[in-house]
Amino acid sequence: MKEVEQEIVRVNCLRHIYPDRTEIAICGLVFTIRRGERVAVLGPNGSGKTTLLSHIMGLLEPVEGLVEVFGRSPKKDFREVSKRIGVVFQNADEQIIGPTVMDDVAFAPLNHGLPPSEVKTLVEAIMRELDIWHLRDKIPHYLSGGEQKKVAVAGAMVMKPDLLILDEPFTGLDPKSRVEMVNLMNSLNARYGTALVITTHDMDLIPQIADQVYILNRGHLVLKGKPEEVLTRADVLREACLEPPILVDLFYRLSAAGLPVEPVVSAADAVRQLVELYQGDRMRSTF
């Protein structure tokens, strides 16, 4: 069981107005992240996910509402807060700044004034851990999408941040790279206790990557809970224009058809229930 300690992020009823006068208000439930927690934010396009993340990063300042990261205002104390945050954006190629992969991973520690010898140690350690050491002299232009994402994660993790923000990390990845990305995120979380906040449309991956799930619909945080609590609420998900995971949908339909099954979020649970149904008396009594 992962140790969950104090709250590191708190967002309450924020309102933001973009320069084109588009107003986004994120109200409803209070958005919190605890130390070491893995949080997924789900919602349709335009629901306010990126606005929420941008406020947590300190890139935007709310007109109203509360945004606290590590007990500070991320906009006002940008330098202090950003030192403890790592970010991986959807377009990883725009995030890679250095002429070579190694230069890019070294970018943040050098900017923060660490001595070159320490930078070298940190960079080599994180690159070996993410299994990208062999890419160290590659130029970013030649990297595949999966490699670019890994380099972006290395660049974000090199300072061992307390919070890693991943905006649509699975977009454009093939199934193998997606699995690698999931394993990578979980191993970083387990090893360093880094809290993760992830936005994604990939519902099937949520049980593997999140301890808490928030549903954001038209600027309202409408639901919060563990993956098994949230993903089984097919009605709320559909209302928020989200498709429930295929497994959840299947069991929802089986239940609606009269089979005595409970909602599931993992393949293991589904197998267990189906085996019990097949082997047990319940199967015979159903038909």
Added chain:
Amino acid sequence: MDLAYIDNLAVNGHGPLHRAGAWSKLVMLAVVLAGVIFSRGWVPLTTMAALLVVLILVEGLPMLKLWPFLGYPVFFATLFALAAQGWSFLSLLTILRSLTAGLVLIIVLATTPYGELFQVLGRFLPTLVTDGLIMTYRCFFLLLDQLSNHLKALKLRGGYSGLAFWKNVPRVAAGLGIVFIHSWEMAERMYCIMALRGYQGKLGLRTASTGVCRYDLWPLVWGIIFGGVVIGI
């Protein structure tokens, strides 16, 4: 013109020039450029060009892949020379000058990662200028990809035909406009990313070694040879 190919050669090459420091190659470059400017006859220019071709071969650089990069300066120098001077000895000198300068530049670029080049230049130029050069170089590839995708989409949707030049011009111009707007947005996003990664007005990049190593002798010896050619012939 695939600049990324040159980058790859510079970063992953293993010739003696690759191992030499950027400063010694810039010294060689300066000597050759001075020779190009001050030579008054075709003999030293041709000798330098021939020696540079030998250097390319010795370094194991792919000659055939590098020729297209030389095509641009030589083509424009030829246009300029013919327009300004017609067919004359002076035109020949102008073309030879562009060829020799192009050769030495391509050798330096194909053997030196651009980050190292900019770092050496950073000793003489303001930080803002060198940072700007580095970011321009990086963004160039991203924007080139965007422009290429835009032109592909234009062709696939019937908006571009090789035969209809006057119809293509406004559409390609509109595409360039879109890429310009994208570049503006991308610049904002990249600035945000850099700020989050600790940027405070100076790019944190690994510093190239400024020490002297034995491989620095190699470009310096070539520099002396080029100097000798200019002075002696």
